Amino acid sequence: MLLYIHIPFCDSKCHYCSFVSYTKNHDLKRAYFEALTLQLEHELQRAESLKTVFIGGGTPSCAEWGYYEKIFDLISPYLLPEAEITAEANPTGATKEWLLGMRSLGVNRISLGVQSFNDAKLKFLGRSHTSKEALSAVYRAQEAGFERISCDIIYQCSIDNKRLIDEDLDILLSLPIEHVSAYELTIEEQTAFYGKEVKNSEEPFYLLIGEKLQDKFSQYEVSNYGRICMHNLGYWMHEPYIGVGCGAVGFYDSRRFYSQRDLRAYIKDPLKTRIETLSRSDLLIEKLFLGLRSVVGVERELLPLSMRERADDLVGEKLTLKNGRYYAKNLFLADELALYILGETL
Ligand SMILES: C[S@@+](CC[C@H](N)C(=O)[O-])C[C@H]1O[C@@H](n2cnc3c(N)ncnc32)[C@H](O)[C@@H]1O
Ligand code: SF4
Known part of the structure; x- marks a missing residue:
C-alpha cells in the first residue's frame, strides 16, 4: 500500500x-x-x-x-x-x-x-x-x-x-x-x-x-x-493508496475516496469521505493515459480488440511493443496517442 x-x-x-x-x-x-x-x-x-x-x-x-x-x-x-x-x-x-x-x-x-x-x-x-x-x-x-x-x-x-x-x-x-x-x-x-x-x-x-x-x-x-x-x-501502475488529510484522495477496490476540502469541516469530521466508484472503462482509460505517459506502458491484453488494432497501427513509428506492453516512443505525445487508441482523431 x-x-x-x-x-x-x-x-x-x-x-x-x-x-x-x-x-x-x-x-x-x-x-x-x-x-x-x-x-x-x-x-x-x-x-x-x-x-x-x-x-x-x-x-x-x-x-x-x-x-x-x-x-x-x-x-x-x-x-x-x-x-x-x-x-x-x-x-x-x-x-x-x-x-x-x-x-x-x-x-x-x-x-x-x-x-x-x-x-x-x-x-x-x-x-x-x-x-x-x-x-x-x-x-x-x-x-x-x-x-x-x-x-x-x-x-x-x-x-x-x-x-x-x-x-x-x-x-x-x-x-x-x-x-x-x-x-x-x-x-x-x-x-x-x-x-x-x-x-x-x-x-x-x-x-x-x-x-x-x-x-x-x-x-x-x-x-x-x-x-x-x-x-x-x-x-x-494503479496501485492502491490511502490518502489522508484535507483535500486528500485515496484509491482502492476500484473506488476513489475524497476527504473534505474545507479545513474546518475536515477538522470536525476527518473520517467523512465522498466515494466515487470507477467503472471498468474508467479504469481502462486511466491505465491507457497513465501508462503511455510513463515507462509503465500499457498491457496489450487489457485493450479491447478495436483499441488493440489502432495501437498496433502505431507500433514502429510511435509505439514500441515489448513483452506484451505498448510504450510511447515520445512521452510528450502520450496524450495524443492515447486519444487515437481510444478512437478519437490523432
Ligand atoms: C504542492 S506543490 C510543491 C511544494 C510547495 N508547496 C512549493 O510550492 O514549494 C507541487 C508542485 O506542483 C506544481 N504545480 C502546481 N500548480 C501548477 C500549475 N498550475 N501548473 C504547473 N505546475 C504546477 C509546482 O511545480 C509545485 O512545485
Ligand atoms: S500555493 Fe502553496 S502548494 Fe501551491 S505551489 Fe505555492 S507554495 Fe506550493
Missing part, C-alpha cells in the same frame, strides 16, 4: 496554484494534525505494510517537524525496510532544523518547489522566495544528509524564453539532486492567473527541456526525470 498525507498550509498563494491550501487559519494547525492522526489511524487498518509515503501539500514545511512525530509513531510499524518517504518543502520552509528533524523521523527524500532560478520569473509566478534561497535550500538538504533531492520547475510561462529556460536547466544540472519534475504551466480556475495571457504560445520548450535534462536525468514520465519516484510510479 502507498500512503499520501496532505498538509493544506502555505505561507502565500502562488499565482498558478489550485492545490488545497490555506494561507490563513494557521492557528488551526494543531487541531488539524489531531484530525489527521485520527483519519490515519482509521485508514491504516486497511494496510498490511507501506511501501511509500508522500507528504505533500500545500507545503509540508509550513508545519514544524515536531508535528509529524505522532504520524511517524503510527506508520512506523507498517513501513517496509526500504520504504521511500518523501516530504515536499518550499525553499524558505526547508530550514536546517526542519530538514534534520524530518530526517530523524525517517524522511529519506525531499522534493523542493523551486519553479525557477530566475528572480523575475519567481516574482511573476507569485513565489515567496528568491533564486538564491532556492539554491541554498538544495545545499541545506544535502548537508542535512538527504541523498535523494528533487526539484520542481514550471515552464511555458509568458516570461520564458530560450535563454531563461537554458539557464534554469544549467543550474539544475549543476546541483546535487537526483530528480527533476518539470511541469508545463496549466491555467487553473480560481487562481490569479485564470483568464490572463500568462502562457507562452510562441515556442514550445518541452523539447529543449527533455533533451537537456537527458544528459543527467532520464525521462520516465512526461514531467519527471531522474531516479524514479516509487510513490508516483505506484500511482501510474
Whole structure:
C-alpha cells in the first residue's frame, strides 16, 4: 500500500496554484494534525505494510517537524525496510532544523518547489522566495544528509524564453539532486492567473527541456526525470493508496475516496469521505493515459480488440511493443496517442 498525507498550509498563494491550501487559519494547525492522526489511524487498518509515503501539500514545511512525530509513531510499524518517504518543502520552509528533524523521523527524500532560478520569473509566478534561497535550500538538504533531492520547475510561462529556460536547466544540472519534475504551466480556475495571457504560445520548450535534462536525468514520465519516484510510479501502475488529510484522495477496490476540502469541516469530521466508484472503462482509460505517459506502458491484453488494432497501427513509428506492453516512443505525445487508441482523431 502507498500512503499520501496532505498538509493544506502555505505561507502565500502562488499565482498558478489550485492545490488545497490555506494561507490563513494557521492557528488551526494543531487541531488539524489531531484530525489527521485520527483519519490515519482509521485508514491504516486497511494496510498490511507501506511501501511509500508522500507528504505533500500545500507545503509540508509550513508545519514544524515536531508535528509529524505522532504520524511517524503510527506508520512506523507498517513501513517496509526500504520504504521511500518523501516530504515536499518550499525553499524558505526547508530550514536546517526542519530538514534534520524530518530526517530523524525517517524522511529519506525531499522534493523542493523551486519553479525557477530566475528572480523575475519567481516574482511573476507569485513565489515567496528568491533564486538564491532556492539554491541554498538544495545545499541545506544535502548537508542535512538527504541523498535523494528533487526539484520542481514550471515552464511555458509568458516570461520564458530560450535563454531563461537554458539557464534554469544549467543550474539544475549543476546541483546535487537526483530528480527533476518539470511541469508545463496549466491555467487553473480560481487562481490569479485564470483568464490572463500568462502562457507562452510562441515556442514550445518541452523539447529543449527533455533533451537537456537527458544528459543527467532520464525521462520516465512526461514531467519527471531522474531516479524514479516509487510513490508516483505506484500511482501510474494503479496501485492502491490511502490518502489522508484535507483535500486528500485515496484509491482502492476500484473506488476513489475524497476527504473534505474545507479545513474546518475536515477538522470536525476527518473520517467523512465522498466515494466515487470507477467503472471498468474508467479504469481502462486511466491505465491507457497513465501508462503511455510513463515507462509503465500499457498491457496489450487489457485493450479491447478495436483499441488493440489502432495501437498496433502505431507500433514502429510511435509505439514500441515489448513483452506484451505498448510504450510511447515520445512521452510528450502520450496524450495524443492515447486519444487515437481510444478512437478519437490523432
Ligand atoms: C504542492 S506543490 C510543491 C511544494 C510547495 N508547496 C512549493 O510550492 O514549494 C507541487 C508542485 O506542483 C506544481 N504545480 C502546481 N500548480 C501548477 C500549475 N498550475 N501548473 C504547473 N505546475 C504546477 C509546482 O511545480 C509545485 O512545485
Ligand atoms: S505551489 Fe506550493 S507554495 Fe505555492 S500555493 Fe501551491 S502548494 Fe502553496
